[in-house]
Amino acid sequence: MKILSAQDIRSLEQQTEIKQQLSEAALMERAGRLLFGELQNVFGECRCKAEILCGFGNNGGDGLVLGRLLHEAGHEVTIYLVEHDHYSNDNLINQKRLRESGVEIVNINKDSILAFSEKSIILDALFGYGLSRLLDESWTPLIQQINSANNRIFAIDIPSGLLADEHTPPDAPVVKAERTYTLAFVKLALLLPAYGAFVGDFVLLDIGLDQDALHEIDTKNYYSTLDDVKKMAKPLGKFSHKGTFGHAVIAGGSYGSIGAVVLASRAALKTGCGLVSSYVPQCGYQIMQSTVPEALVKTDSADRVISNFAPELLQARSIAVGMGLGRAQQSQEALHQFLKDLDKLDHPPKLLLDADALNILSLHKEWLNLLPSFSILTPHPKELQRLIGEWENDFDKLQKASAWSAKYQQILVIKGANTVIIFPDGQLHFNSTGNPGMATAGAGDVLSGIIGSLLAQGYAPKDAAILGVFLHGLAGDCAAKTIHQKSITASDLIEHLSDAWRYLLS
Ligand SMILES: NC(=O)C1=CN([C@@H]2O[C@H](COP(=O)(O)OP(=O)(O)OC[C@H]3O[C@@H](n4cnc5c(N)ncnc54)[C@H](O)[C@@H]3O)[C@@H](O)[C@H]2O)[C@@H](O)CC1
Ligand SMILES: [K+]
Structure with missing residues (x-):
């Protein structure tokens, strides 16, 4: 299986939307449904509480979709959304859908003090592969609150703060997840020992990106799967x-x-x-x-x-x-x-x-x-x-x-x-x-x-x-x-x- 750079994944997602004639935010819906299925396995029969931290890009959008689906399935959901003056389009669509489904969105900023409830699962949807440079230290208070919570922490796509294709120094603010649900492709950083403490174990979710378009993308990096x-x-x-x-x-x-x-x-x-x-x-x-x-x-x-x-x-x-x-x-x-x-x-x-x-x-x-x-x-x-x-x-x-x-x-x-x-x-x-x-x-x-x-x-x-x-x-x-x-x-x-x-x- 190919390992693609963040840039190539983005381009493949765009090509998939065209080739599969997908409506707006359809890929995000797919990602959210897969994440929901995984969390159902974690929750089992219980009604659970999830606290989802959402950023302003599409990673945050994944968190919003997941929040709606969990709410519809009867779980208790709190959505924290980072305030921003420019949300991605699919993020906005899913803010609206979430509100329509009856979930309130709690706006937060980097300095907000969050009181996580004792038994909730924290989901990190702040930043995904779109992180193009290290988070600056203004993010440290928020990330530290997540990392010091006694809750189970799951990251969506990549622990927020971790760069997908470049080195992240150990003192940069990065979420420490117990598990990372990564979408479409394994990102290079998830495989390297230095970042293992942030990633936890990872689960790869196939969101059905276009195979013909994938074939055209060259890479030197591969992940050997059973099929290979x-x-x-x-x-x-x-x-x-x-x-x-x-x-x-x-x-x-x-x-x-x-x-x-x-x-x-x-x-x-x-x-x-x-x-x-x-x-x-x-x-x-x-x-x-x-x-x-x-x-x-x-x-x-x-x-x-x-x-x-x-x-x-x-x-x-x-x-x-x-x-x-x-x-x-x-x-x-x-x-x-x-x-x-x-x-x-x-x-x-x-x-x-x-x-x-x-x-x-x-x-x-x-x-x-x-x-x-x-x-x-x-x-x-x-x-x-x-x-x-x-x-x-x-x-x-x-x-x-x-x-x-x-x-x-x-x-x-x-x-x-x-x-x-x-x-x-x-x-x-x-x-x-x-x-x-x-x-x-x-x-x-x-x-x-x-x-x-x-x-x-x-x-x-x-x-x-x-x-x-x-x-x-x-x-x-x-x-x-x-x-x-x-x-x-x-x-x-x-x-x-x-x-x-x-x-x-x-
Ligand atoms: N594009 C698609 O079709 C899909 C994307 N997916 C999700 O989308 C994510 C990627 O989304 P985005 O590309 O919107 O990016 P992210 O949501 O990862 O990041 C959001 C924004 O952060 C900004 N940013 C980058 N570095 C920063 C820094 N150091 N400090 C502050 N802000 C910074 C970027 O400008 C970007 O707009 C994936 O990780 C995945 O979770 C999934 O929904 C599947 C479908
Ligand atoms: K994340």
Whole structure:
């Protein structure tokens, strides 16, 4: 699914109104009805109280529609409308409709003192994507009153004060919502960790914008949904044999960190490649044989660390390297030699680098030029920082990571909530699956195994990265159905890969 800028959303809304021959404020009515449906789910059977703060643009208009529908359904509604000398047209239409339905509008300004009632739900419809610059501090008193209320707070489209496509500094006045009901498209800011505390969880509501017009709009930013990923996943063929699904090498481990290779190898097998060879230092031999009997185990000549990547590893279709590797001098040299060997091949295996392989590369940036193009690097934020340097904010991070990806022609998988995958052509793909329970030791090793396996199965690096990240998150979501998020372990993710595949391929 495309992620559009505020400007492109506006233009698409205008085109939709023309193509679908919509009457005035019809899209706003659609948005309001969807919001109303969501709130009915929250309220359940109860008659509830909603206090809706409406601004002077179309975001405020959404709040007005919602207020009317809630009132008509028998809920108690208070509408606070920010006084202004220029309301948007659809806002005015809905002020009138609201009054006609019998709801009184309370005019407020930035300095008004609001007494929210104890049990009401606050709905924030002050500003949406139309915010074109930061709110100045004259808005702070109003926004602070909302944020310090003990009520549940839901934002409409985007928490007011948050810019959709640019950085919002932490001291700017922004509503802190428990949940954001976002309309038509996910806005970029909703996906970035720095703004998570304002956005809460978000729910995307499809207001039926014109698909043909959408097709014409170019973007570099995408949000990977189930429908998108379903198209990539290849089902099993009747005549498949283990050769069909390819041979993945999982190479890494050091004394005390063999578990990383165990997890990645098991994840690779559960993701469906035909054969896994695990390459570990000698101290890992028995561990591997007893915990992953399905894998072929090859060992390094050294006991505790990897000192040389055996040349026969290069015959596999994919190699995932770095999990639990450590940064011993011998392992650094081994990685260097390995990259030089790969560089000599016309058709090198598809490569994934994780964990200490990334840290070693950060110590020797000149080796980056040896990486085959379109290798997949899976840093968590700290590893990314070592690789590409510091960034000022989350938007700057995306920009710097994109420039790095283009410079080295490598794919970056930046792990976290809404993991983002950055491609050398500038495309960004944000993931939609996963939950906070997955922030657990070894989850990254599992991801490396999954992507390594998909590469071995013949998926192109781009698809392997997008599909692998999605599957990994989906396995976490499947696990969370029976296991509390606090208790999810990396092994649980592996155990739920089967459910994830079933869901994806059904
Ligand atoms: N256009 C449409 O067809 C639809 C729009 N929708 C809603 O409309 C919203 C966008 O509406 P608008 O474009 O009217 O804008 P907003 O309602 O987000 O903002 C209102 C006004 O704030 C002003 N403004 C911008 N930055 C400011 C600042 N720093 N300080 C003070 N004022 C500032 C702008 O001039 C704008 O007119 C969406 O977020 C969504 O909620 C939905 O109703 C769906 C349909
Ligand atoms: K809002």
